Amino acid sequence: MSKRSAAACHERMQQVGLRALSDAELIAILLGPTAGVSSIRDAAQRLLDALPLSQIAWAPPEELQQQPGIGPARAAAIAAAFELGRRGGWSPPKRGERILDPARVFELMRPLAHAEREEFHTVLLDVRGRLIKTAKIAEGSLTQCPVSPRDALREPVRIGAHGVVFVHNHPSSGDPSPSADDADLTDRLRAAADLVGVLARDHVIVAASGYYSFVEAGRWRR
Numbered sequence: 001m002s003k004r005s006a007a008a009c010h011e012r013m014q015q016v017g018l019r020a021l022s023d024a025e026l027i028a029i030l031l032g033p034t035a036g037v038s039s040i041r042d043a044a045q046r047l048l049d050a051l052p053l054s055q056i057a058w059a060p061p062e063e064l065q066q067q068p069g070i071g072p073a074r075a076a077a078i079a080a081a082f083e084l085g086r087r088g089g090w091s092p093p094k095r096g097e098r099i100l101d102p103a104r105v106f107e108l109m110r111p112l113a114h115a116e117r118e119e120f121h122t123v124l125l126d127v128r129g130r131l132i133k134t135a136k137i138a139e140g141s142l143t144q145c146p147v148s149p150r151d152a153l154r155e156p157v158r159i160g161a162h163g164v165v166f167v168h169n170h171p172s173s174g175d176p177s178p179s180a181d182d183a184d185l186t187d188r189l190r191a192a193a194d195l196v197g198v199l200a201r202d203h204v205i206v207a208a209s210g211y212y213s214f215v216e217a218g219r220w221r222r
Contacts, residue, residue, distance in 0.1 A: 023053055030077050031070075043069030054208070057082045058114040093131050100129040102213035105165055105204045108134070112169045113206040118145035124156050125163035125201065132161055142172045147185070149192030156198045163199040169206050176205040176212035186214055 012021065021029075027044035047056065047067050056064070056078065064075035092108045093099045099108065105123060108131070112119060118140045124132040135155040138147045145168060156164045166189055170176055178186075186203045193200035202220065205212040214220045 023048055027056075027078065030081050031074050043074070095132065096130050098129050099123065099125065099131045099165075100201060102202060102204050102211060102216050105167065105202070105213075106206055106211040109167050109169075109204070109206050112167065113171075113208050113211075115169055115171055117141060118143065118169055118171055120145050120147040120152065120166070120168045122152055122155060123165040123167060124159065124161040125165065127162040129163060129201070132159070134167075149189050152189055153192055153196055153198060157196055161198060163201045164193065165201045166203040167206065171207070174208040176207040176210055178205055178212055178214070183214075183219070186219075 012025065024041060024044045027047060028040045031040045031043060047064070047070055050067050051059065059079070061072065061075035061079045064070050064078055065072055070078075092110070093104050097104075099105060106113075108123065109121065112121065119136060120138045120140075122135050122137060124135065126132055137152050137155075138145050140146060147168075152166060153164070155161075166186070168182075182203075182205065189203065190200045202213055202215040204214075
């Protein structure tokens with residue numbers, strides 16, 4: 001692969017447009033303002049060889065700067081660019097919006113799909129199924145996050161929420177399919193919600209590859 005400076009990548013972008021550029025060329029443009037003397041294109045290509053683009057997109061600057069040729073300033077530029085892209089293209093539900101569709105729950109909790117550890121959250125709803133707030137209940141390890149029904153329901157009871165959607169992530173596998181433990185926890189959460197008078201609406205598992213809804217899958221027995 002031939003070496004290409006940030007200036008050359010800029011010139012090519014003006015000629016053919018952003019969408020025609022390779023991943024390496026796009027990253028080289030990001031690295032341009034902090035170029036130094038090393039080859040920008042080589043640094044960009046080494047980064048892509050070490051990490052898939054999907055991982056680069058969610059990596060913190062501390063992780064990026066561990067790669068050769070990516071110092072603190074370059075790592076910050078890459079992380080900031082991806083964060084701006086997410087903010088521009090992401091339209092999560094807002095407070096007061098009806099959020100009973102699992103796809104909208106996933107959109108709301110999408111960043112959780114890329115968290116480094118397993119976490120458990122609740123989405124609190126009013127009587128019409130509109131979003132009040134979300135609450136983080138627990139954070140565990142890469143593969144598990146123990147949570148008790150008492151902890152999960154403390155916040156909805158405290159604020160008088162009518163309904164709740166339980167949400168947790170699968171960071172290790174990227175597969176949202178529930179385990180036997182997930183199914184057991186869902187049953188216990190629903191039973192506890194009935195006891196305290198909170199309407200359990202769904203349990204949604206989010207991961208890098210998508211989401212799993214117990215309601216959508218027909219495993220939410222009425």
